[in-house]
Amino acid sequence: MWIQKEIRLKPRSRGFHLVTDEIVAQLPELRQINIGLLHVFIKHTSASLTLNENADPTVRMDFESFFNRAVPEDQPYYRHMDEGSDDMPAHLKSSLLGCGLTLPVNSGRLNLGIWQGIYLCEHRNHGGGRTLVLTLHGE
DSSP: OEEEEEEEEOOOOSEEEEOHHHHHHTOGGGGGOSEEEEEEEEOOSSEEEEEEEOSOHHHHHHHHHHHHHHSOSSOTTOOOOTTOTTHHHHHHHHHHHOSEEEEEEETTEEOOOTTEEEEEEEOSTTOOOEEEEEEEEEO
16 A cells, blocks of 8 residues: 655744654554555755654654754854745754655554654744645555
């Protein structure tokens, strides 16, 4: 079986946000898959996806602090500033973290570690809703 659908995540503030439950809720077909893969792709260049700690919210705060220090705003060497001081840093952060995840599916559920969750990494101050393409394959 192959299923592909686009879903829209609600707008979020800048930062790292757990979206695992929001994705699964919009993919009821997942329950039909005994063994397979789910690929999650974000259709944006100023936000990204990653898989990490799902329990302690300070981890997400530390991610935001680290990336803001690693890729600071208002640098004199940035040329692309069309949409504000967070624009170019958002593109760089997106490239560093990536636009997609491939996750195992087993017995109708994502086969993640107990402490793993999908993060929407919102790198813009006002990024708006984000669109994901979910591609589910399995039997």
